[in-house]
Amino acid sequence: MEGDGVVTAGEARRTLADELAGGVVQLIRERRLEPGAQMDTVRSMAERFAVAVPTMREALRRLEAMGVVILRHGSGVYVGENVGRSVLPNPHGPLLTSESLVDLLRARSTIEPPIAAMGATVRDPGGVERITETLREAERCLLERNERLWVVNLDFHRAVAQASGNTVLAEVVDSIVLVHGHEQREILRLHGDEDVDFAEHQRIARAVLDGDADEAYRASKEHLDNVIEAIRSRRPDLRQ
Amino acid sequence: MEGDGVVTAGEARRTLADELAGGVVQLIRERRLEPGAQMDTVRSMAERFAVAVPTMREALRRLEAMGVVILRHGSGVYVGENVGRSVLPNPHGPLLTSESLVDLLRARSTIEPPIAAMGATVRDPGGVERITETLREAERCLLERNERLWVVNLDFHRAVAQASGNTVLAEVVDSIVLVHGHEQREILRLHGDEDVDFAEHQRIARAVLDGDADEAYRASKEHLDNVIEAIRSRRPDLRQ
DNA sequence: GTGATTAAGTGATCTAATCACTCCATCGCC
DNA sequence: GGCGATGGAGTGATTAGATCACTTAATCAC
Numbered sequence: 001m002e003g004d005g006v007v008t009a010g011e012a013r014r015t016l017a018d019e020l021a022g023g024v025v026q027l028i029r030e031r032r033l034e035p036g037a038q039m040d041t042v043r044s045m046a047e048r049f050a051v052a053v054p055t056m057r058e059a060l061r062r063l064e065a066m067g068v069v070i071l072r073h074g075s076g077v078y079v080g081e082n083v084g085r086s087v088l089p090n091p092h093g094p095l096l097t098s099e100s101l102v103d104l105l106r107a108r109s110t111i112e113p114p115i116a117a118m119g120a121t122v123r124d125p126g127g128v129e130r131i132t133e134t135l136r137e138a139e140r141c142l143l144e145r146n147e148r149l150w151v152v153n154l155d156f157h158r159a160v161a162q163a164s165g166n167t168v169l170a171e172v173v174d175s176i177v178l179v180h181g182h183e184q185r186e187i188l189r190l191h192g193d194e195d196v197d198f199a200e201h202q203r204i205a206r207a208v209l210d211g212d213a214d215e216a217y218r219a220s221k222e223h224l225d226n227v228i229e230a231i232r233s234r235r236p237d238l239r240q
Numbered sequence: 241m242e243g244d245g246v247v248t249a250g251e252a253r254r255t256l257a258d259e260l261a262g263g264v265v266q267l268i269r270e271r272r273l274e275p276g277a278q279m280d281t282v283r284s285m286a287e288r289f290a291v292a293v294p295t296m297r298e299a300l301r302r303l304e305a306m307g308v309v310i311l312r313h314g315s316g317v318y319v320g321e322n323v324g325r326s327v328l329p330n331p332h333g334p335l336l337t338s339e340s341l342v343d344l345l346r347a348r349s350t351i352e353p354p355i356a357a358m359g360a361t362v363r364d365p366g367g368v369e370r371i372t373e374t375l376r377e378a379e380r381c382l383l384e385r386n387e388r389l390w391v392v393n394l395d396f397h398r399a400v401a402q403a404s405g406n407t408v409l410a411e412v413v414d415s416i417v418l419v420h421g422h423e424q425r426e427i428l429r430l431h432g433d434e435d436v437d438f439a440e441h442q443r444i445a446r447a448v449l450d451g452d453a454d455e456a457y458r459a460s461k462e463h464l465d466n467v468i469e470a471i472r473s474r475r476p477d478l479r480q
Numbered sequence: 481g482t483g484a485t486t487a488a489g490t491g492a493t494c495t496a497a498t499c500a501c502t503c504c505a506t507c508g509c510c
Numbered sequence: 511g512g513c514g515a516t517g518g519a520g521t522g523a524t525t526a527g528a529t530c531a532c533t534t535a536a537t538c539a540c
Binding site for chain 2: 015017021022025029054057058059061062063064065066068071073082083084085086087088089090091092093094095100103104106107110111113114115118164166167168169172175176179180
Binding site: 041042043054057071072073074075076077 | 489490491492493
């Protein structure tokens with residue numbers, strides 16, 4: 001993994017904290033620990049690896065940043081969800097600008113349709129189930145005028161990607177949907193049309209569940225392009 | 241940014257290190273620091289934020305994990321390339337398995353073609369230039385029988401994504417190309433056909449440079465499917 | 481059975497010191 | 511004058527040890 005993943009201005013030499021992070025990940029693998037599983041304490045890991053506690057902590061902070069471990073104050077160290085993830089959103093990345101919002105939506109409009117088509121072809125059971133759940137929940141939110149709708153709507157897109165049965169694609173969609181997630185939800189809440197969205201989601205879901213890849217592609221593409229257009233018409237500054 | 245980005249088994253409470261990481265990023269933004277720019281020292285940042293040095297270091301380790309800063313021993317703290325990135329590969333993610341390799345290649349085969357088509361439509365100058373460079377360099381490596389060819393070949397794919405002029409797409413392709421980068425290169429080196437690859441890359445490049453989106457899509461799709469097939473025929477364990 | 485209290489365990493942060501590396505200025509030699 | 515070596519200052523890296531803050535489980539009282 002040397003030099004891979006992070007392309008930097010000048011490669012810093014590999015530190016003890018870096019090595020330790022690798023050691024912790026190795027430990028997780030050897031023990032086949034699942035997300036949520038408790039690990040050794042910071043102090044016992046420091047002993048195991050024969051380093052000082054603050055040094056061990058530095059390594060764990062690295063892993064915490066990637067969501068590979070969770071440090072729970074007073075409780076212990078736990079394996080995080082992202083231990084099984086290859087692609088992640090960067091919580092310390094750039095702020096959303098009008099330009100980057102358009103980029104983001106355009107990116108989604110480019111890659112989500114073929115992924116939806118693949119979802120229709122593969123129809124992974126977990127993904128299919130989640131599509132059904134998120135649709136049901138969206139309907140509930142719509143009736144109750146619950147603002148959680150915008151969270152659920154983004155989850156719907158993740159569910160469609162999950163139906164592709166392809167972990168990498170699911171993670172990619174996860175990442176682009178989750179990155180600037182708060183802002184995305186706000187913009188959609190202000191400028192989206194919840195009824196149109198729901199109807200379009202239903203159309204996508206039907207196509208996926210029917211195994212109609214072409215229709216899934218079209219439905220997904222039209223939906224996302226409609227979102228872009230709706231936001232553009234209400235936000236002229238986004239016109240590009 | 242609360243709760244966004246990292247979906248974890250149970251949300252740990254926000255720590256001082258977490259807050260400090262945000263503070264450092266804020267500093268980078270306020271000063272409009274570019275990647276490579278030197279920041280304040282660890283000690284002076286600890287003073288600025290009124291915390292102890294080890295605590296400041298924990299925060300910086302978080303940011304270092306994301307490639308947002310680089311700590312250079314004896315030199316100082318520098319802004320990293322990933323300060324402007326929203327989507328990242330996880331250097332501490334899962335190991336590549338036969339199954340996940342197929343997933344990864346399939347994922348690439350699904351999303352790179354529409355991105356290549358978009359590259360042909362937009363033809364971002366920086367991306368076009370980089371396509372030309374990487375092709376030239378690949379040709380050089382081919383003549384010299386330089387194993388760097390496999391690095392350059394993956395860079396070619398990144399260049400095509402850059403030609404789309406869409407930052408998010410470029411980052412997504414970056415991430416899936418770079419994740420397990422070493423393994424990808426090894427597998428391709430063992431089972432790939434460098435001449436066929438080169439010819440296919442040339443075809444993709446020509447389509448992008450000619451602004452032929454349909455051809456770019458087809459060329460990209462066929463190339464990646466050929467890669468998958470080539471690897472499959474030589475690695476029966478990957479047959480799925 | 482439920483709620484309050486206490487103790488033990490564990491993470492969080494601090495202080496202070498020493499070690500390891502980088503960078504730059506100065507000096508010596510050719 | 512140019513180049514290489516040396517030394518000092520600055521800066522990151524790691525340690526040791528202490529105290530504080532939180533969680534969890536056990537016990538006790540009602």
